[in-house]
Amino acid sequence: MPKLKLKAIKCTECPIRHRAVCARCDEDELLLLEGMKSYRSYKAGDTILWRGEPLEFVASVVDGVASLSKTLEDGRTQMVGLLLPSDFIGRPGRSQIEFDVTATSDLTLCCFDRAPFERLVEETPHVAQRLMELALDELDAARDWMLLLGRKTAREKIATFVEMLARRSRSEASNSQVVSKLPMTRDQIANYLGLTLETVSRQFNSLKKEGIIDFSNRHEFEVKDIIALNDATGDDSDGGVIF
Amino acid sequence: MPKLKLKAIKCTECPIRHRAVCARCDEDELLLLEGMKSYRSYKAGDTILWRGEPLEFVASVVDGVASLSKTLEDGRTQMVGLLLPSDFIGRPGRSQIEFDVTATSDLTLCCFDRAPFERLVEETPHVAQRLMELALDELDAARDWMLLLGRKTAREKIATFVEMLARRSRSEASNSQVVSKLPMTRDQIANYLGLTLETVSRQFNSLKKEGIIDFSNRHEFEVKDIIALNDATGDDSDGGVIF
């Protein structure tokens, strides 16, 4: 489990300062966090935490992608969360987690020892409030994923996944770049979408053949027809307005 | 949308006093809640809230079962949450919800107008803390469900569902009663498990034929072989201990 400690950057210069668990903190509170944080790095594929293992720290993702996954008796696995920069790992008030946490890409975490962090949560409402928002956002995402896993076809699953990646890369790059990264292997995508890797491959190629997306290489794609892509997700575009 | 106001019972005598959003409140805080609450009743099948509709109140389930569900363009639907007594509806800081809320059985809610409730959340850490716990519990449940929806077979889904109902009815009745209620129709169960109602029916009867469960009538069952039932869920019984 090769985890290296790195020197921490200053909170005020942190790339996730405005979105992570510290987003609402003022300068004083930030100083407290600064004093208890440490950085850890992981290589793609490393396991960060095992299910049931005592949880010694909580953390924010600073850079890279981590995933939460659950496994059945016979080895079938399902990703139950994808953690991107500013997302939070761990839950105050519980010393265990019910899933494995793995580095999907090379990863940097900003870690806090659990005990002092929990004390901080009790005392600073800004951290508690932000933690609550993050949890509720995750809950929303989990529910969207339940609809996908329970009711969408393989084609719809892939289209939804592609659309999500494209939207995210458009917003976070804050430019209208057309090329997006595919941050996982076919196998990982399959575990995320509740499919097999063969089906993932077939559906990607099917969308490509139809001219909806295009691949420059295996890990980069471009959306050619956003309308058709949106149609293919099966989502109800109607915002729920009552007529 | 037949919703009737009932006279409220006293918070101190409320059946969900110790588990709902008010669980950690002291007497003073309870008095504040008492002042802003009102009860509403719904008949089985009533829609409580529509997706996207402005959210005028938040609520705790006092009695009965409510469900959260999402729908695709063509009408396929997936339940994304089952709300039992003491569960909470609504999310502070957001005026809309992303799913429909429906009464699965006859239902009683303890409602709070959103604006005053949000002010209360800001001021009383006990409510905020409890809300956080409830959200995180729901997140855990959502993740278990993602594993079920993405990777379990029809048989495993039904076994998991039955096991969940049996465990719940055992704990909440606080006696070792053997008969449990099935609080939903086959169609609702299908929407919860990501199956069709025919498959639900077939799998129930298959478990019955094998002597694992038994039905006295369509809405009550008894677990005859808990070991076999547990096996049939496909879950990894190992708590994640590392050898």
Place this chain on the structure above:
DNA sequence: CCGCCTTTTTGACACAGATCAAAGAGCGGC
């Protein structure tokens, strides 16, 4: 630049669960 290892693609086939259809059960209203 070559060879080895991993990831991805492609093909053939099987099967779990969906779909379509119709019969049976349960239950409230009259």
Place this chain on the structure above:
DNA sequence: GCCGCTCTTTGATCTGTGTCAAAAAGGCGG
């Protein structure tokens, strides 16, 4: 107690996706 409704069961068939297998494409170290 009978009618008419909804919910459930059962049967026959179809199909999307999984499974098994093997070839192709990258990618990396030497």
